[in-house]
Amino acid sequence: MSKRLLIVEDDPGLQSQMRWCFSDELEIGLANDRDSALAALRRMEPDVVTLDLGLPPDPGGASQGFALLEDILRLAPQTKVIVVTGREDKENAVKAIGMGASDFYQKPLDADILTFVVNRALRLSELERENRELTNQPNGTSIKGIVAASPQMMTVCRTLEKVAPADVTTLITGETGTGKELLARALHDLSHRASKPFAAINCAAIPENLLESELFGYEKGAFTGATQSKKGKIETANGGTLFLDEIGDMPMALQSKLLRFLQERVVDRVGSVQPVAVDVRVVCATHREVKQLIEKGDFREDLYYRISEITLDVPALRDRDGDALVIANSLLKSLGKQMDRPNLSFAEDAVAAISQYPWPGNVREMINKVKRAIIMVDGKRIGADDLELECDKTTLSNTQLNLRQVRETAESQAITQALQTSGFNMAQAARLLGITRPTLYNLTDKYNIETSSEPSSV
Ligand SMILES: Nc1ncnc2c1ncn2[C@@H]1O[C@H](COP(=O)(O)OP(=O)(O)OP(=O)(O)O)[C@@H](O)[C@H]1O
Ligand SMILES: [Mg+2]
Incomplete structure (x- = not known):
């Protein structure tokens, strides 16, 4: 983005001389009085303004210049203002700096000094902008990573902000690629569990026979190859959030086991007789129509009611x-x-x-x-x-x-x-x-x- 300079000068000759001091790389705006300067300020949002203090209707004094300086600093406080004063006018220069101008420049025009002063102000403005951007990472919505402007998504985001701090089990539904996982993470990040683990498991990606031990863990010797005990995902999430992605693809046998966990909040590792208490907030997601799965007998209705204390339905992009x-x-x-x-x-x-x-x-x-x-x-x-x-x-x-x-x-x-x-x-x-x-x-x-x-x- 090119840098922008606004030159406020009522003498047309001097204005064009100043204009020609700067290369084409700068976007330059010109104004000759307070009104045109304010219009240009709004329109072009200059990084730097050179401001002649003697503007009409008070070209001999400095009242208009000071009034405009105040306007600029109020409307666009990040703008660097360089006041341009008469030859001997040290007093007004000092006053302007006191009001918030960043520098001053004394007539008559000297191209080298003027470009030097302006470039220094541009550099300062750029550094300040970089600094602002670094400390204030922009976002489409107030929720990290979610870009949205539609009323449909705004509703989802508002609901999410309300639901996040409550410890309710939440089901996120929506077509593939709509951002379900992103929202699940946001639920965690905006909850009091944010500093604790977020453990995700994709129920569709793990073979049925491994899913149980992945979720619940196992004890040493529980099966061939279990040479030592291992915590499951539920236990790893302790204190934080457990994200069960593609819950609609969970095999029936595991659905019963998950239901028991949601009711009793203890896990039984495979091969263990010692239940372990776990404190997690459960968030589930699926792109499937769960109601249809229930009708077909592929999903337990009682589990559905457990996991959908709150449902967030993410609309398709179209x-x-x-x-x-x-x-x-x-x-x-x-x-x-x-x-x-x-x-x-x-x-x-x-x-x-x-x-x-x-x-x-x-x-x-x-x-x-x-x-x-x-x-x-x-x-x-x-x-x-x-x-x-x-x-x-x-x-x-x-x-x-x-x-x-x-x-x-x-x-x-x-x-x-x-x-x-x-x-x-x-x-x-x-x-x-x-x-x-x-x-x-x-x-x-x-x-x-x-x-x-x-x-x-x-
Ligand atoms: N509103 C959004 N703004 C910016 N990026 C988004 C938005 N929604 C989704 N994304 C991005 O799109 C990709 C897909 O999102 P995500 O994985 O959350 O979708 P999903 O609903 O879980 O999809 P699937 O059903 O395929 O698992 C991710 O890279 C995510 O960061
Ligand atoms: Mg996903």
Whole structure:
């Protein structure tokens, strides 16, 4: 992202001279009075402002300059302001520094000194931003690792935040790749058990005859090869959370044993007669329809009621309004960085295809497709074909005339959601949407979207 400098100077000659002191690598904004400076401040969010204190209607004094300095420091306190004063005007320079300006520069113009002072302020601003980012890792939602903007996912996240601290046995259902494991970990991380173990076991991945000893452990000599005793997953999770993934695939015989554990909270290691008391919070997940499994006789109804004290149903990606694009953009950013291909973006046909595609494999499938696209793309713009998605050309051409309209509606909805999600924090909302803050300001202006939670005055 290029660095941004705003030059506030009412003398047009001097303004253009200053402009030419800086290379094209800087994005430069110009303003000649307090109002135009404030508009530019909102629009471009400069890193550094050079501020001539003598602005109209008080070009000979410094009242307008000081008023503007106060505005800037209040509206955008992270901005570095360099005040520009007259030749002998030490007093105002000192006063401005006292108010919070970061540096001062005295006329007449000297290109070398001006660029030096501005570059120093830009560097400082960059360091401060890096520092902020390091201490404040951004997130799509308040829950670690979960990117979402749709009302459907917001509901799930809110429920999760309520359920996490309660020690209830929780069943997470949803199609493959919807984020069930991610949510299970979040339940643990947001509980009072967070500092204790999180032990996960995938009931579908372990052969039936091994699953019992994996879960419950065994005593030395319990079977051939059991040369010493071993704790099972349930015992390893003691004090923390036990995550039983793909619980729908658990064999019937083990279901009875698990039910007994959930009722009595003791485990019987295989080959042992000494039950061991264990304190765990149990979280289960499955992509299967448990009700159907029960009807077919493949799942115990009484176990189902035990494990589903609370059920979190994670909606499929196609049923979350706007999430596909928001997650795709977030993945493009994070995977692009990981894979050393930053600054990629989706072309229009990719955006349309991502929104149209039903994502049967949900976020997991999306991760694979975005990774592939990052590898395959020529240039910086990822097309639908790089994602191996069909962009329905007929719908695209049929809707081409109003594609702009469709995009604008979607954009404005996503922005509103992001603002609400982030509690009207512009920086966070921008990150959520995968755009810069200035772009977000432009869009909220364009669509006339409230940027604060205060009701607008009528
Ligand atoms: N909302 C989300 N934001 C960001 N990443 C997500 C989100 N949901 C899922 N993921 C990522 O997608 C991948 C799949 O998620 P996860 O393993 O939790 O899904 P699952 O429902 O357990 O899938 P399966 O049924 O296949 O086991 C993970 O890499 C996870 O980090
Ligand atoms: Mg899973």
